[in-house]
Amino acid sequence: MRFVAPAILSAIALPLLASAAVEAPAAPASGPVTWADFLTSCQTPGQIAITYSEGPSEATMVMLETLKEAQAKVTFFANATWLQYMQYAGVTRHAYMDGHLIGMTYRLPSDTSTGRTDEEIKQDIARASRTIQDLIGVYPRYMKVHESNLKDARLLNLLKSMGYTLVGFNLDEYDYKYNTAATSGQIAEVYNAMFSKQLDAYGRKASYIVAGYDVPSTGAASGLPKVVNMIQAHGYDMVRLDGCTNDKTPYKKDPILNNGYVGDAKSFGAAEYKHGQQAVKAINAGAGGGDSSPQDGSDASKATGGGQNKSASSHLVVALSTLAIVPLVCAYLF
Numbered sequence: 001m002r003f004v005a006p007a008i009l010s011a012i013a014l015p016l017l018a019s020a021a022v023e024a025p026a027a028p029a030s031g032p033v034t035w036a037d038f039l040t041s042c043q044t045p046g047q048i049a050i051t052y053s054e055g056p057s058e059a060t061m062v063m064l065e066t067l068k069e070a071q072a073k074v075t076f077f078a079n080a081t082w083l084q085y086m087q088y089a090g091v092t093r094h095a096y097m098d099g100h101l102i103g104m105t106y107r108l109p110s111d112t113s114t115g116r117t118d119e120e121i122k123q124d125i126a127r128a129s130r131t132i133q134d135l136i137g138v139y140p141r142y143m144k145v146h147e148s149n150l151k152d153a154r155l156l157n158l159l160k161s162m163g164y165t166l167v168g169f170n171l172d173e174y175d176y177k178y179n180t181a182a183t184s185g186q187i188a189e190v191y192n193a194m195f196s197k198q199l200d201a202y203g204r205k206a207s208y209i210v211a212g213y214d215v216p217s218t219g220a221a222s223g224l225p226k227v228v229n230m231i232q233a234h235g236y237d238m239v240r241l242d243g244c245t246n247d248k249t250p251y252k253k254d255p256i257l258n259n260g261y262v263g264d265a266k267s268f269g270a271a272e273y274k275h276g277q278q279a280v281k282a283i284n285a286g287a288g289g290g291d292s293s294p295q296d297g298s299d300a301s302k303a304t305g306g307g308q309n310k311s312a313s314s315h316l317v318v319a320l321s322t323l324a325i326v327p328l329v330c331a332y333l334f
């Protein structure tokens with residue numbers, strides 16, 4: 001809790017704590033959402049759960065290559081909008097098959113719950129959840145609310161009542177800031193500074209939930225090999241969010257009802273659950289794979305097709321051109 005990011009404190013804690021203060025202290029399981037409802041660290045010191053939101057995208061494919069080489073698992077909060085496009089649906093399915101945890105991102109239509117009934121909002125959340133379930137067979141439990149909706153207490157309370165686990169973070173990897181070939185190497189230094197500061201101050205490891213963005217306009221993909229190696233060098237253990245919370249059932253039984261959770265073969269505690277990592281020696285060349293160019297920022301950027309500084313609108317253009325070529329749906333072809 002020590003390193004809760006200022007963004008979380010200002011966006012969640014202030015408005016929600018303020019409203020919580022008016023009410024009598026409520027039972028944590030049923031009361032209004034406070035910032036304490038957001039996951040911001042793991043159960044076990046030394047764990048680090050990297051999470052990525054806003055994808056899938058071209059960047060996700062590159063990250064999957066790196067993560068495979070590192071034998072490391074992360075959590076992807078899928079944006080259901082992108083899953084309408086075959087190529088992105090395939091990426092999320094690939095991530096799931098590779099043993100990564102799939103959560104979801106959610107953002108209210110026009111960014112407000114005002115003017116909508118609870119039922120309408122629930123149905124909209126469920127629609128996104130079902131899109132993911134169509135693809136991977138389970139409904140996501142771990143939920144990353146889009147930052148522009150973090151002050152919408154009504155949405156947060158609805159999500160909580162539906163049984164979603166709200167995810168925050170205590171380490172921002174700043175991949176949106178270090179987003180060029182020249183700067184993405186700095187992302188690993190963000191981790192280095194965090195780990196070193198913790199060690200200096202307390203003489204022991206903390207645990208971290210990392211906020212990253214798997215879109216081509218960030219340095220997340222090209223910075224990842226160095227990040228893995230930095231984590232390895234500091235002796236931290238990479239985990240999915242279910243490993244971070246000791247959760248054997250990281251998926252929901254139902255997209256709307258709060259009627260329990262399920263696990264799968266790769267969930268925490270199950271036979272195929274994996275955690276940890278190994279140092280990465282080569283930079284992968286995206287979908288082609290196998291390029292063993294030396295590890296530095298500029299090569300990493302080339303390996304991802306030079307797309308590291310594309311805007312969100314070019315992401316959309318790619319998606320739309322895909323749409324023009326292939327008919328919708330067909331997720332299972334992947």
Ligand SMILES: *[C@@H]1O[C@H](CO)[C@@H](O)[C@H](O)[C@H]1NC(C)=O
Nearest residue numbers: 054079081082105106107146
């Ligand atoms: C998903 O992506 C679409 C298209 O870029 C965007 O409009 C929407 O806000 C995103 N949703 C979330 C939850 O991030």
Ligand SMILES: *[C@@H]1O[C@H](CO)[C@@H](O)[C@H](O)[C@H]1NC(C)=O
Nearest residue numbers: 179180181182217308309310
């Ligand atoms: C990348 O984008 C950022 C912000 O959009 C901009 O400041 C920077 O100059 C861009 N870098 C390159 C290499 O285009």
